Amino acid sequence: MAAGALGAGVLSRLASRALAQPAGETAVSGSAVGNAATQPWQPVPVLQAEPPSPTRFASSGPGLGNRIAITFDDGPTPGVTEIVLKELDKRKIRASFFMIGRNAERFPSLAKEVADAGHEICNHTYTHPQLSALPAAKAQYEIQKAQEVITAATGHAPKWLRPPYGAFRRKDQGILAQQLGLGVIWWSVDPRDWSQPGVGQIINRVVSATLPGSVILCHDLHPQTAQAVGIILDQLQEKDYNFTNVSGFLGEPYGPYFG
Ligand SMILES: [Zn+2]
Numbered sequence: 001m002a003a004g005a006l007g008a009g010v011l012s013r014l015a016s017r018a019l020a021q022p023a024g025e026t027a028v029s030g031s032a033v034g035n036a037a038t039q040p041w042q043p044v045p046v047l048q049a050e051p052p053s054p055t056r057f058a059s060s061g062p063g064l065g066n067r068i069a070i071t072f073d074d075g076p077t078p079g080v081t082e083i084v085l086k087e088l089d090k091r092k093i094r095a096s097f098f099m100i101g102r103n104a105e106r107f108p109s110l111a112k113e114v115a116d117a118g119h120e121i122c123n124h125t126y127t128h129p130q131l132s133a134l135p136a137a138k139a140q141y142e143i144q145k146a147q148e149v150i151t152a153a154t155g156h157a158p159k160w161l162r163p164p165y166g167a168f169r170r171k172d173q174g175i176l177a178q179q180l181g182l183g184v185i186w187w188s189v190d191p192r193d194w195s196q197p198g199v200g201q202i203i204n205r206v207v208s209a210t211l212p213g214s215v216i217l218c219h220d221l222h223p224q225t226a227q228a229v230g231i232i233l234d235q236l237q238e239k240d241y242n243f244t245n246v247s248g249f250l251g252e253p254y255g256p257y258f259g
Contacts, residue, residue, distance in 0.1 A: 054175075054178050055170070055174030055175065055177055055178040055183070055184060056178075056183035056184065056250075056253040056254065057170065057174070057183070057184050057185075057186075058183065058184075058185050058186070058215075058246075058250055059185065059186035059187060059188050059215065060187075060188040060213045060214060060215050061213045061214075061215060061244070061246075061249030061250060062213055062249065063211070063212040063213035064212070064213075065212070065242060066212050066240055066241050066242055067212065067213070067241070067242050067243075067244050067248075067249065068210055068211075068212065068213070068214045068215075068216065068236065068241045068242070068243060068244070069095070069096060069214070069215045069216065069243065069244050069245050069246055069248065069249055070093070070095045070096075070216045070218065070232075070233070070243060070245075071095060071096040071097070071098060071122075071162075071187065071215060071216060071217055071218065071245075071246065072084060072095060072096070072097050072098070072218050072219060072220040072225075073097075073098040073124055073162060073217065073218070073219050073220075073221075074098075074100055074103070074124065074128070074194070074219045074220065074221045075097060075099055075100070075103060075110075075114075075219075075220035075221065076097070076099060076103055076104065076107045076110040076111050076113075076114060076220065077103070077107075077220055077221050078107055078110060079223070080220050080221060080222065080223060080225065080226045081097075081110055081113075081114065081220045082110070082113070083223075083226035083227075083229075084220045084225070084226055084229050085113065085114065085117050085119075087226075087229045087230040087233060088117070088119070088229075088233070089117060090230070091230075091233050091234075091237065093233060093243040094118050094119055094120070094243070094244070094245050094248070095119050095120070095243070095245055096119065096120040096121075096122050096160070096245040096246040096247075097114050097119050097120065097121060097122060097220070098122040098123065098124035098160075098162040099111060099114075099121065099122070099123070099124055099146075099150050099154075100124050100125065100126070100127070100128050100146070101123075101124075101125065101126035101127070101145055101146030101147075101148075101149045101150055102126055102127055102128075102149075104146075104149055104150045104153040104154065105149045105153065108152075108153035111150065111153040111154050112153060112154055112155070114154070115154035115155060115156050119245065120159075120160075120245040120246060120247055120248075121150060121154045121156040121158055122158045122159070122160045122161070122162060122185075122246065123143065123146045123147055123150060123158040123160065123161045123162070123182060124146065124161075124162050124164060125142040125143060125146050125161075125163070125164055126141070126142045126143075126145040126146040126149070127142065128164045129142055129164065130164060130165055130167040131143075131163045131164065131167055131168050131169070131173060132163075132167040132168055132169050132173070133167070136172060136173070136176065139173050139176055140176050143161060143176055143177060143180060143182070144180060146158075147180055147182070157181075158182065159181065159182065159183065159246075159247060159252055159253055160182060160183050160184070160185050160246050160247070160253060161177050161180075161182040161183070161184050161185070162184070162185055162186065162187075163184065163186075166186050166187075168184060170184075178254075181253070181254060182253065183250070183252075183253025183254070185215065185246055185250075186215075187215045187216065187217035188211075188213070188214050188215050188216075189205075189206060189209045189210055189214045189215065189216040189217065190205075190217045191205035191206045191209075191216075191217075191218065192205070193218055193219055193221075193222070193224060193225045193228070194219045194221060194222065196222050196224050197224075198224065199224050199227045199228045199231075202218075202224060202225060202228040202232070203228050203231050203232055203235065206218070206228075206232050206236075207232060207235045207236060207239075210236060210239075210241065212241075213249075215246070215249070218232075
């Protein structure tokens with residue numbers, strides 16, 4: 001449509017409503033001219049990216065200051081957890097313990113001992129299933145029941161969840177964790193100590209793979225880990241690493257660091 005075909009009234013409204021708009025542009029698009037009486041200039045819509053998930057996910061910490069975190073999964077285990085605690089305490093190192101709810105329920109005084117020693121208490125589900133294979137209601141039960149029994153045994157409500165085997169459906173199961181106030185954390189160094197590869201192997205795998213920001217995954221489950229842990233801590237301290245725990249790295253999952 002040519003500008004000349006517009007009535008004088010429309011043209012004057014265009015001029016008065018879109019002073020900043022160069023005169024030629026109002027006539028370029030047919031649809032703009034068609035809407036000219038009510039809206040002579042259409043802003044280009046701003047494309048919105050999909051909003052990020054509200055759930056906090058992490059697998060390592062910031063690499064600043066040579067800091068690393070050591071974490072222990074699958075306990076508490078009588079005969080193993082006590083040794084791990086002793087080795088940590090000797091060096092005044094605080095770790096994060098991802099407890100299986102059923103174990104905390106079975107050994108509440110040992111679970112409490114971990115918390116009383118100043119370590120961070122975290123959620124590793126109630127019975128250690130592969131969460132990604134579970135329907136929503138069962139996954140929710142696993143996380144929530146663990147949260148309840150671990151809190152009851154230790155007096156501390158976990159802030160972080162580690163999915164067994166790392167198996168987790170971020171999109172829908174992330175919401176379950178977030179609703180319980182839990183961030184989800186994986187790991188970045190895995191010596192596969194649960195397979196009992198030998199004390200020397202566990203030590204070498206951890207020490208050779210650790211970098212600033214590493215989150216080290218160990219298990220207070222078998223004696224080999226208990227035997228390896230003191231040497232691992234010594235060797236990493238000799239390399240000038242400073243130990244923290246998950247919240248020491250990342251703060252609370254829904255706190256100001258992530259906000
Ligand atoms: Zn586990």
